[in-house]
Amino acid sequence: MTEGSTFDIAVVGAGPAGLAFVRSLAGAGLSVALIEGQAEAGLREPAYDGREIALTHRSMRLLRAMGVWDRIPADHISDLRQARVLDGGSAFALTFGAADADRLGVLIPNHLIRRGLFESVQGQAGVTLMAGRRVAGCAVEAASPRGRVVLDDGTTIRAKLIVAADSRFSGVRDQLGVGAEIHRLGRSMMVCRMRHDQPHGHVATEWFDHGQTVALLPVADPEQRVSSVVLTLAAPAIAELTTLTPQAFAVEMERRLKGRLTGLELVGTRHAYPLATTWSHRFAGEGFALIGDAAVGMHPVTAHGFNLGLRGQETLARVVRSARGGDIGSGRLLASYEREHRLASWSLYRGTNALVRLFTEETPPARLARGAALRAGQVTAPFKAVVKRMLTA
Structure with a gap:
């Protein structure tokens, strides 16, 4: 097994939530490993996937603040x-x-948002992209730094905080021992x-x-x-x-x-x-946090999933920044993210599922x-x- 580098944060998943979280940490002075199974070419020029994302005004403001909005062609934005x-x-x-x-709100093709997000993190100080690499195992240990991520080539990465952003069927969530309510x-x-x-x-x-x-x-x-x-x-x-x-x-x-x-x-x-649909039993714990679909996988009928993912990463980034040189992997610190994001997610998740049951019965x-x-x-x-x-x- 090859010993790799040590980072402040290891983010697994370079989808919209993972990329937005990394971008939200710009200027915080933190070292971040961004691990993604897809090759870099696919991140740089994402393929059209058919999905149109309905963005709320809050999400539009977030994308503007991150410098992503101006990277999206105006003639592809539909009111x-x-x-x-x-x-x-x-x-x-x-x-x-x-x-x-x-x-x-507005509707924007998903692949254009993803491209804008990736462009915004390129060259960001402190960020190391590990594209085309998959996570073979991860754990939170007692020793500092707590997080240990093993890649598919045997490289071991250490981090103070592991952030799972790797889809609603998150392998990192499973490896960390976090259960989830999953409805296929x-x-x-x-x-x-x-x-x-x-x-x-x-x-x-x-x-x-x-x-x-x-x-x-x-x-x-x-x-x-x-x-x-x-x-x-x-x-x-x-x-x-x-x-x-x-x-x-x-x-x-x-x-x-x-x-x-x-x-x-x-x-x-x-x-x-x-x-x-998925609902994780925990959104955070000692040395780890879940964002995006890894935390909550919404039914698409109300178009809230993408917006909720942006909101969750914003909350986590704010909590991490508030540590101001302290322990960013502290369970006590991350509990504030869990409380806030659960409060923002619970009624939307349950309400959407109830709506789907009512209108499909x-x-x-x-x-x-x-x-x-x-x-x-x-x-x-x-x-x-x-x-x-x-x-x-």
Whole structure:
């Protein structure tokens, strides 16, 4: 086994949460090892993955503060001015915002945010990128520095703090002995861009139809005639859709959308993702912390996962900076991060899961309940104000 270097922090995972956390530590005088299984070329130019990220105003402010916002091409940023929730064949819609009002948020392709984040950490003082390297084992020990990370080539890295940012199925979380509530939902989400006849008007639609869930997200397009279509079905049905020819796929999607969009044409590639939600039993402990999906893996229906990940890394970075030369791996210090992020996450996680259960259950009582819930939400000003504040705060 080869003995490697010692760092203040070892971050495992160079996804959005891991990169944002490293960037949030800029100027703190800390040495950081950023460990990522993907090759550096893939970090430098991430492949298009079909996902459009709905950013809240808070997340936009964070990206600006980190110097990421200006790295994202302006013509790929789509305003989100209104959001609608539909149920089955009902014409009623629970609506947030107004199409001619200030934007609720924005939609940006995931790969462009990832590229901007990576560019922002390149050359950052104190950061050592270890790309194309995987973690074979890690542990927190009694001796200082507590953290020990063993890479796949046998190199051992020591760190005062290990930060897991390696997905909702985090291997680091498992190796640290942290349990998690994991729900594999047996459904998959397919995302793709489609051109259509009707202008989208910068309106996002979430449609809980019988047997399927469809989201239509406005994509930046001069004519407003391209949308990101997100379809959720049983995993085998999604797999079958991805094998159709572009022409057959367009016909099938027009049938599934039941006239809501016409003249459909596939633009680019289709991408499928199995759905699972996770809630870690602990977010931090002596010598370690979990951020992003490693801490909380949200259902995508309310689009809060990415924003919650940015908020969590911001909280952890603030807590680490507050040590001011003290023990950044102290369990007592990290407990403040755990308390704050659990408080920010709990209601969103449970509420989203409850929403998914209500709107995907196909029994007659459930159908009646969700229709009543939508109408009650539309006329309840405090409820709408809370949701809008979550989007725009």
